[in-house]
Amino acid sequence: MRILHTSDWHIGRTFHGNSTMDALAEVLAALAVQVRDHSVDVVIVAGDVFDSAAPAGAAYTLLGDALVALHETGATVIVTSGNHDSAARLGFQARLLRDGIHVLTDPLGIGTPVTLSDADGPVHFYGIPYLEPAIVRQHWEGVDLRTQAQTVAHAMDLVRAGMKEHGGRSVAIAHCFSAGVDATIGLEREVRQGGLDVVPLSVFDGPDYVALGHIHGRQQISDRVRYSGAPLHYSFGEQHKPRGSWLIDLDATGLVGVDWLDLPVPRRLVTLTGTLDEILSSENVTAHADDWVCAVYTDALAQTEPMRRLRERYPHCAMVQHQPAERAESIERSYVDRLRGAATDPERIEAFLEHVRSGHGATVREGELIREVLDDRVRADALI
Known part of the structure; x- marks a missing residue:
């Protein structure tokens, strides 16, 4: 039988x-x-x-x-x-x-x-x-x-x-x-x-x-x-x-x-790991445009609208994860510890950004914008 x-x-x-x-x-x-x-x-x-x-x-x-x-x-x-x-x-x-x-x-x-x-x-x-x-x-x-x-x-x-x-x-x-x-x-x-x-x-x-x-x-x-x-x-x-x-x-x-x-697999599953630009490379897209895609991007900072950008190239992208390749040593410090060591407003903002960005603080341009905003607030307070 x-x-x-x-x-x-x-x-x-x-x-x-x-x-x-x-x-x-x-x-x-x-x-x-x-x-x-x-x-x-x-x-x-x-x-x-x-x-x-x-x-x-x-x-x-x-x-x-x-x-x-x-x-x-x-x-x-x-x-x-x-x-x-x-x-x-x-x-x-x-x-x-x-x-x-x-x-x-x-x-x-x-x-x-x-x-x-x-x-x-x-x-x-x-x-x-x-x-x-x-x-x-x-x-x-x-x-x-x-x-x-x-x-x-x-x-x-x-x-x-x-x-x-x-x-x-x-x-x-x-x-x-x-x-x-x-x-x-x-x-x-x-x-x-x-x-x-x-x-x-x-x-x-x-x-x-x-x-x-x-x-x-x-x-x-x-x-x-x-x-x-x-x-x-x-x-x-x-x-x-x-x-x-x-x-x-x-x-x-x-x-x-x-x-x-x-049995046949109607649509293959693939996990792509790398920076978002690497995942979106023409080589990857050519190989996996018709697959179910799980994208694990390793950029230090979270990227803007990653799922939208991925689905423009991978119509069947089903999942996206942010896993930074490098985690700064400061991530081991608690948020409370960071705040305790911050004496100024820029330092407090930097502590917050390190906390929510897995140890990475402000970029150079972000630092300039933060200082501009804080300076504007100081000037506004002086006029009161």
């Missing part, structure tokens, strides 16, 4: 205020082509189908189009819910969906598999929706479920109980933060509190393959436990991480092969 593992579509998410719907539609269409070209039997979507619990109508349309396209390849589709999804909203149409599309959002159904067969016999797919301990502990009285790690461990116990009952090969699907992953700083809204909710790798013992969601970059925790990551780049922190999915092959004995399938 051939399985494609994808996750974290985040339908409806924006990228620095820009819609990603068209780009995601393009990528999911390419995914359906891959499913057909590689004769995939089962497509797994491991959670975070939507980006919010209350997605807009267009998000439902895109999901419907993607599921129909995948179904028309002849593959069976199995979807679980993630921490961004509303399980109720994602699952409310489950009974109305056509044969071959399964949306698994009910915690009480964890031990009951979706069973599919090939020439080597049955393969049992166990879907674990995202489990919030405070919400789902009511379903299992007498079980200590204070953390998400404990809750996923209990869910995997239910999976292993189902495996004993049904026999044959098995695949588990979950959405969580596993020990050993490398998360993107500031992007993944981690399913954990402190270190308590990191799920140990041993929790996933048993199934032939475990398809995980939540981390946006592909990760191989072990040969049989993996994250596929998101199909789009949703952060500049992800720009160097490939986008794609895992292609898994099972034979009569279990897992025999895992390959990576790259």
Whole structure:
């Protein structure tokens, strides 16, 4: 049996205020082509189908189009819910969906598999929706479920109980933060509190393959436990991480092969660092005019209207940051210390400018203007 593992579509998410719907539609269409070209039997979507619990109508349309396209390849589709999804909203149409599309959002159904067969016999797919301990502990009285790690461990116990009952090969699907992953700083809204909710790798013992969601970059925790990551780049922190999915092959004995399938990147992401003039150079513009651009300019002083100037050359500049290359030693002094050492008005103004400009005071021309203003005030005071 051939399985494609994808996750974290985040339908409806924006990228620095820009819609990603068209780009995601393009990528999911390419995914359906891959499913057909590689004769995939089962497509797994491991959670975070939507980006919010209350997605807009267009998000439902895109999901419907993607599921129909995948179904028309002849593959069976199995979807679980993630921490961004509303399980109720994602699952409310489950009974109305056509044969071959399964949306698994009910915690009480964890031990009951979706069973599919090939020439080597049955393969049992166990879907674990995202489990919030405070919400789902009511379903299992007498079980200590204070953390998400404990809750996923209990869910995997239910999976292993189902495996004993049904026999044959098995695949588990979950959405969580596993020990050993490398998360993107500031992007993944981690399913954990402190270190308590990191799920140990041993929790996933048993199934032939475990398809995980939540981390946006592909990760191989072990040969049989993996994250596929998101199909789009949703952060500049992800720009160097490939986008794609895992292609898994099972034979009569279990897992025999895992390959990576790259997905197209509709618009590349690039971070350009240097002075603003360097970033705006013709060489850079020629190479990156069509990319999403994060500009990190290193000029000593903040520049006037940097975003406007950047977007004149880079229409898709999404982010600008000022990070001076050199920080004067005086930046280590507090503003209060600077004021205490200032005896005159020009010195106080200089202290203020050093404080707000990362240690850099007035330029020569600014100093001349400051003195002119102060002299005018002295002359005005003398006339009173």
